[in-house]
Amino acid sequence: MSKNQSLYEQSKLYIPGGVNSPVRAFSSVGGTPIFFKRGLGSRLWDEDDKEYIDYINSWGPMILGHANHEVLTAVHDASKNSLSFGAPTSRELDMAEEIVKLVPSIEQVRLVSSGTEATMSAIRVARGFTGRDTIVKFEGCYHGHADALLVKAGSGALTFGQPSSAGVPTDVAKHTLTLPYNDSQALQDLFSKLDGEIACVIIEPVVGNMNLIVPHQEFLESLRSLCTKYGTVLIFDEVMTGFRVALGGAQALFNVIPDMTTLGKVIGGGLPVGAFGGKKEIMQQLAPLGPVYQAGTLSGNPVAVAAGLKTLELIQEPDFFKKLSITTKQLTDGLTLSAKERNIDFCARNVGGMFGLYFSKTPPNSFEEIMASNRDLFKKFFHLMLSQGVYFGPSAFEAGFVSAAHTSVDIKQTINAANNAFDQL
Known part of the structure; x- marks a missing residue:
């Protein structure tokens, strides 16, 4: 054996x-x-x-490949000062400034420890900002394993979703709608039917979780237009595509700017880091400034941030x-x-x-x-x-x-x- x-x-x-x-x-x-x-x-x-x-x-x-020497050196140097503080560090500020500089849609950002945490938190903020409950995702897109996102389509494109995992209450899943990807007409039909009820739409702007699926330009532009018209927060899940398909992510590549963006993977350089950010007026709904609660003991971990910052530096060559x-x-x-x-x-x-x-x-x-x-x-x-x-x-x-x-x-x-x-x- x-x-x-x-x-x-x-x-x-x-x-x-x-x-x-x-x-x-x-x-x-x-x-x-x-x-x-x-x-x-x-x-x-x-x-x-x-x-x-x-x-x-x-x-x-x-x-950058495995065991990049410069990233490993940054991790080693950071680890000598302690693996964690559970308190603010200047490197968290450096990471926030770098993300805001590089990602077109982000005015303020908060660091977390995973992509799932980032998407879950972004949706909570969007709901708090709009005062609405209903969210929309797309068939085949994966946004982490939070309850509200483990939902499959119902009997029709405009039907409320059903849980796709045991342990997810139907009362949670019913607030999530699922639409076919790259279908602009289905989008228009949904927004017309639920005028003023949709808190946010979350989407992989380039899909990586049902194999690689490329969006139609018209589809993304229609999505942006409809969200603006109906006061819905548009969230681009760029946990996978952020700093992967282009320096500014898929939103820079397709020139479609969301209201919020979630990030992960590359920004940790191989260590667990996530982030969510967007317009200042939305992000300031977060505690301690606003009524939306989100917290994380290891958020902005100094060693993980060191790996991510060095990675972001090197990919700007x-x-x-x-x-x-x-x-x-x-x-x-x-x-x-x-x-x-x-x-x-x-x-x-x-x-x-x-x-x-x-x-x-x-x-x-x-x-x-x-x-x-x-x-x-x-x-x-x-x-x-x-x-x-x-x-x-x-x-x-x-x-x-x-x-x-x-x-x-x-x-x-x-x-x-x-x-x-x-x-x-």
């Missing part, structure tokens, strides 16, 4: 499902989860000392995102061409340093279209690539990530592995 298998069997005795986050269990693709012990640059090594090219990058944060996007496109173009040469219905695309792989003729634009892709072929492809040392996300519904540490050698090796994999499908 391999070390991976042994560790997994032991973990199942003490940890539900043997993992601390469900996607790690490989339930979608089958097989044994990989236990990693080391990372450097674009590479990972598991407990059996097998080497992999990493295209998950801790689900996005490792935009000239042409950083241009180079990252070029490398990612080389990967997606190479994989698409490899499949095309073998007459396999497969395509791939990227937005900045994020990418999607689809076993379909054309890239999907909605949850319905992604569900129509060939997931059985993805499972086979995933394991064929894994056996050759290429680590993609273990689900057909997850986006992938390239780091600045990935080289042309990594891309060439990946495409060679894909040639072999496609030959065996």
Whole structure:
């Protein structure tokens, strides 16, 4: 038995499902989860000392690659002064100033410890600001595991939602509506029907949680216009896309400015950090200034903030995102061409340093279209690539990530592995 298998069997005795986050269990693709012990640059090594090219990058944060020397030095220097204070530090101010400088929509920001905490808090603030209860999300978008967000669509697009997880009260879920992504007409119908009732709309401006789905420009612009017209707070969940698809996030890329933004992943440089921010008049609803309560003992943790600040500094180097996007496109173009040469219905695309792989003729634009892709072929492809040392996300519904540490050698090796994999499908 391999070390991976042994560790997994032991973990199942003490940890539900043997993992601390469900996607790690490989339930979608089958097989044994990989236990990693080391990372450097674009590479990972598991407990059996097998080497992999990493295209998950801790689900996005490792935009500089693993064990970046400058980030590690910043973490070490910060940790020498204590791991936590539970009190204000000057570095929290530095982080807040940096975020406000870089993200077009944010006038004030509050740090938290996770993306889920950020989205949950942003929705509470939006409800407090508007005095309304109803929120709107989109089918296939994931915004963390807060009760109000674990909701699926009802029997129709305008039907109140039902819980998609046990433990979520129906009375909570009923305040959440779910609409199809990239459907402008459904948006207009909903706002017309619920004139003045919607507190906020939360959306991934580029989706990464049902694979990579790119928004139609008209859809985002219509969403912005409707929220303005009806006094609804527009929240962009940029936990994944923030500082990933562009320096100013997806909102800078598509030039659509939300009222609030949630951030995470990259701003922690691999350590747990989240943030939510937006217009000053909205953010000042928060205690101690306003009536909306939110708190966190480890919010603005000095070591995590040090990692995030150094990461944000390094990604502002000239042409950083241009180079990252070029490398990612080389990967997606190479994989698409490899499949095309073998007459396999497969395509791939990227937005900045994020990418999607689809076993379909054309890239999907909605949850319905992604569900129509060939997931059985993805499972086979995933394991064929894994056996050759290429680590993609273990689900057909997850986006992938390239780091600045990935080289042309990594891309060439990946495409060679894909040639072999496609030959065996």
